[in-house]
Ligand SMILES: Nc1ncnc2c1ncn2[C@@H]1O[C@H](COP(=O)(O)OP(=O)(O)O)[C@@H](O)[C@H]1O
């Protein structure tokens with residue numbers, strides 16, 4: 001469904017993506033692992049056109065993601081940003097219901113609010129939170145509001161950028177289960193970035209390891225422990241010894 | 249690297265980068281007006297911008313123009329006294345405020361108050377990925393953030409200029425009547441006899457231009473902010489500098505157009 005073909009992206013002299021090739025079939029949950037600063041977020045943003053690749057193409061359903069009606073294209077996606085990226089001028093429920101209050105999915109405010117409250121409950125937040133402002137919430141709560149916003153319009157394709165970073169282990173478990181559920185129930189295609197190995201095992205159908213600007217290894221999550229790939233082995237064991245330099 | 253220090257090279261580089269910056273600004277302005285005339289329109293954001301640019305600027309505008317009008321009356325009285333022309337205080341205060349100081353003071357106050365806050369807000373949104381989030385929620389940041397603010401600036405700043413003009417004139421009147429022994433009724437009569445409709449129209453037109461410049465600069469610098477807290481700080485500083493310079497330059501050009509013939 002989503003196919004990266006030789007995608008390159010540099011910021012000045014910083015060559016972040018150096019020929020990424022990756023295929024995510026429809027309805028699958030792909031998890032991308034890799035050290036921080038290796039370009040995982042940049043790869044996700046490239047699909048949505050938030051970052052313009054220098055070369056290469058990204059195909060969604062076989063069509064070039066940069067061609068055609070971009071609004072209709074984006075309407076198929078939901079995205080959880082690494083930092084939450086909530087609109088701090090709007091109360092929580094209006095953040096969650098943002099897409100349901102304007103444009104083609106617009107509906108009455110009460111209905112939008114009811115959906116927002118329901119989504120908030122799914123990510124473990126009480127109704128009281130709905131009327132607060134993002135700045136009044138803890139980092140973990142903001143993350144969950146961001147998650148509720150990503151799934152509010154029931155998108156076909158969902159991107160999660162570090163969904164469990166900054167959450168306690170219990171809440172991480174809740175979010176992992178939730179992501180799994182969304183993928184199974186909604187039949188969504190998911191692409192998740194994470195460093196959290198328990199998350200990887202809970203969420204992934206397939207795993208891809210990004211390092212040095214290319215996908216070093218990709219395979220089913222069951223093969224993760226005996227991948228035979230030195231990068232993956234080092235990453236999942238969290239060892240300082242190996243091909244990945246600790247100083248980057 | 250010695251050519252870096254040659255004055256001509258520096259001048260050339262500065263000119264080129266200034267031209268490039270003007271070009272980018274012109275494109276941004278063009279895009280803003282293109283989005284302005286195409287739906288969707290975000291009325292709630294427009295209403296909020298009207299309040300922020302207009303209503304909440306009233307106190308600072310009232311106070312700055314009040315003191316400016318008062319100081320102007322004192323200066324004209326003192327200067328006029330040298331050739332026994334003290335009586336022109338009402339007329340000169342009226343022209344000075346309505347033609348120049350009203351629109352300029354209001355423009356600069358809006359640059360200080362509104363341009364800076366727009367730039368800081370949008371830059372922070374950019375740094376915290378809120379602009380990216382808007383895009384993924386199928387909302388164009390130009391339409392949602394820039395258009396309401398710029399439109400509000402163009403519409404409401406002329407009204408602020410009108411208020412500023414009246415309060416500035418009243419500042420002059422208060423000083424003249426209170427300390428310089430002018431007759432209140434005569435002062436007001438002289439003021440209204442002397443001002444022409446064209447003075448007022450040009451004053452409000454300057455207000456619209458200044459409002460457009462101030463809000464555009466805030467949005468432009470915010471949207472093009474660098475990363476991190478330093479990026480936000482730079483964007484804010486740059487937006488106020490650019491707005492202040494462009495407002496004074498535009499004021500000079502408009503004065504040339506309106507009053508030189
Ligand atoms: N808009 C940008 N401008 C300049 N450099 C960027 C930008 N976005 C990302 N980078 C750089 O690209 C690299 C990869 O960033 P990112 O994709 O966020 O890493 P991660 O894998 O941790 O998500 C980093 O070195 C970062 O500094």
Ligand SMILES: [Mg+2]
Nearest residue numbers: 040041082161
């Ligand atoms: Mg990242």
